[in-house]
Amino acid sequence: MAPRHIAILGGGLTGLSSAFHLSRRFPSSTITIIEKQKRLGGWAANTERVQLPGGRGSVIIEGGPRTLRPSANSVLELIHLLGLSDSVVTTPKSSPAAKNRFLHVPGTPGIYKIPGVSLSYLWSELRFFITPGVSFEFVRGWNRPQGVLDESMESFMTRRGHPVTARVLGSAMVHGIYAADARLLSVRAAFPKLWELEEKGKGRILWGLLTRSKQEKEAEKQKEEEDRKRYEMGDVPKLVDGAAVYSFRDGMGTLAEALSRSVSKNPNIRILSGTEVSALQFDDENGFEITTDKTNPIQPSHVVSALSLPALNKIIPDAHPLPYLTTNPSSSVTAINLVFPTDKIYPPGFGYLVCRPEDDYAADDAGILGVTFDSTAHDALTPGGERVTKVTVMMGGPHRAPDTSLPVVLAHLQYHLNRRKPLPEPLAVRVWQHRNCIPTPLPGHLERMGKLREALSEGVWGGRLEVIGAGVRGVSVGDCVESGKMVGMEW
Ligand SMILES: Cc1cc2nc3c(=O)[nH]c(=O)nc-3n(C[C@H](O)[C@H](O)[C@H](O)COP(=O)(O)OP(=O)(O)OC[C@H]3O[C@@H](n4cnc5c(N)ncnc54)[C@H](O)[C@@H]3O)c2cc1C
Structure with a gap:
């Protein structure tokens, strides 16, 4: 049966895409988006x-x-x-x-082109930083200690390659995506492909990358095509074919604005912007009771939290704490x-x-x-x-x-x-x-999020609260929108 009333906490891209997709999946459900800021869209x-x-x-x-x-x-x-x-x-x-991405090394004036994945790096000004990492990576066999299920990006790059390559290239890459310290960031949560390639290459990432057989490449392509069938994309993939990245003529705000316009036109969706959620309690009759700084209590049957994990931690009942909301x-x-x-x-x-x-x-x-x-x-x-x-x-x-x-x-x-x-x-x-x-997801993040999901599916929560957003899975806009598409699948 479709949920009676879904409250979405947070009107960033995760919250807006949740409202958009849930309203398509459950056209008869009432949806309320509660956003602290006057404007919807969050960072986007x-x-x-x-x-x-x-x-x-x-x-x-x-x-x-x-x-x-x-x-x-x-x-x-x-x-x-x-x-x-x-x-x-x-x-x-x-x-x-x-094609041209550069690196600045503090203490040396100028910027240097980062070479692509080819031997051309041998002529690059950055070769002194790259060569040790590449050479050790090639010759070292399997060296992941038994029982290690995750580690920091820096520790991973040092273990597989060399500390200098890890410090220079690893830290820069992490600055560009997470604005974080590579010595803290979980490699499995942030760069899962590297972890997989290490396994595939029996230790050697580059070997794993270079030795993909024709059949493996074909199988990957087929999986991608299969995956694409889950989305209604029309001709848009053709538009971005051959593109490294893309945006919108009037900037990224275009996406959040169009989503806001679309959800606000839907008569089943109520938007409470400029409204801060201060508490989420259980209500025997309705499911939940949400207290805000502006409105009468809201009584939804189901809730999506699209807030940061620390923001969610502040509003849940003391008697029913959820694990790992403040770890990262x-x-x-x-x-x-x-x-x-x-x-x-x-x-x-x-x-x-x-x-x-x-x-x-x-x-x-x-x-x-x-x-x-x-x-x-x-x-x-x-x-x-x-x-x-x-x-x-x-x-x-x-x-x-x-x-x-x-x-x-x-x-x-x-x-x-x-x-x-x-x-x-x-x-x-x-x-x-x-x-x-x-x-910044710390090492062990994926395992902890698994335990959080378990806690949400049991006891008083009973699967009626879903926690999604940048703090749970990936931080990219794509990850956030994807989590909004997949939310409430079990409802
Ligand atoms: C500077 C910067 C650059 C980035 N660059 C890129 C990029 O180029 N490409 C890319 O893919 N990703 C990029 N990202 C990441 C991406 O933009 C974010 O991860 C994504 O927008 C997060 O969306 P969200 O909805 O999960 O969170 P948010 O945008 O944080 O939304 C959460 C919402 O909850 C609201 N809220 C908080 N507390 C309460 C409360 N108590 N009651 C009600 N509402 C509340 C907040 O006001 C906010 O609107 C960048 C992020 C930043 C910050």
Whole structure:
């Protein structure tokens, strides 16, 4: 029987996609979305159009997510169902924005191109950091200690390769996705493919990657095709065919806005924005009782929590605690958008990542995790006529309280980009302070989430509360939308 009334806590992308999919699956159920902020969309609603001085027009800037991966079928499905195909802007795999990704090593001016998976790395300026890792990885056999079910990304890369490669490449990769310390992040939760390839290659990841037989590749392709059948994607996959990443002409906010518009038109969905949930209790008659700071108590039969795990921990009854809601830390990030009045700021490319310095984070006073070259990646977002250049500087994470004042950030950029002359005065600057915005799954996360799921399916909870979102599975937009599609399957 369809649930009588589903309450969705949190109106970020996870909550909105849950409402969208649940309302399709249970058209007769009442759905209430409760969101603390006035605006729906959470981190994915941080798109702004800024007006540039001197009649230069306006540009789109992103304070939150900026790129999507074509492999996320759940997002392609939403694009199809919400009619967003015409807004999609792709970055082809063949373009410099896809091919050129750089790395800055603190203490050395300049940025270096990260080579692809080929022997070309032997000519790369980064070869001294890469060679030890690749060589050891190739010659070492199975060395995973018995009983180890997970470990940090850094420990994994050190065990399979070399500590220098782990510190330089591993830390930079983790900065780019999780804004976190690779010594803390669970390799199985964040990069499950690496763990699988190690098993497949009987210890050797590269061997596992290079020795996939024709049959295995064929089987993988078939599995992908089978998986695609679960999604209504229309012709959208063709749109993103050959793309490394994509976004929307008016920025990532397009997705959250279209979802909000769609759910708000549905007469069975009630949206309580600007409303904070303060308690979730059991109610013998109705199932649950939700207390908020604005409304009368809400009495749903089923609940989806699309909140961060610590936020959920604050509202559940003391008598019925749930395990592991506060185990993982999360990263805070300062994102700074800069718009410059010239196109000669950086080489064509996606941007650069900064690795952890040899003497740990305190040795890098810049506190920069990475910089995206937004104009190369999404040319269509810049206005026509006079060219301007957009960059986004991501700071913070494991760096404690970096100096985010403009002259300091510009001086660091000048050093990173190895420019003799200072950078020109930006036409526009926007600073976003995101507190605890990306969770860091610690080793053992997958096992702990399994136990949380078990606890939710038993006793008083009885499977009527589902906990999803960036804190539970992956943090990407694709993972969040997927969890919204799959929620409540057992109801
Ligand atoms: C700076 C940044 C850059 C990123 N870049 C990318 C990228 O390029 N590509 C990509 O795929 N992903 C990226 N991500 C990750 C992705 O954007 C997020 O993981 C995703 O948007 C999280 O969605 P969510 O709905 O799970 O959580 P949230 O967006 O955090 O939504 C949770 C909602 O719950 C609300 N809430 C909290 N407490 C309460 C309460 N008590 N009562 C009611 N409501 C409450 C919050 O206000 C919020 O709106 C990025 C994230 C950040 C922060």
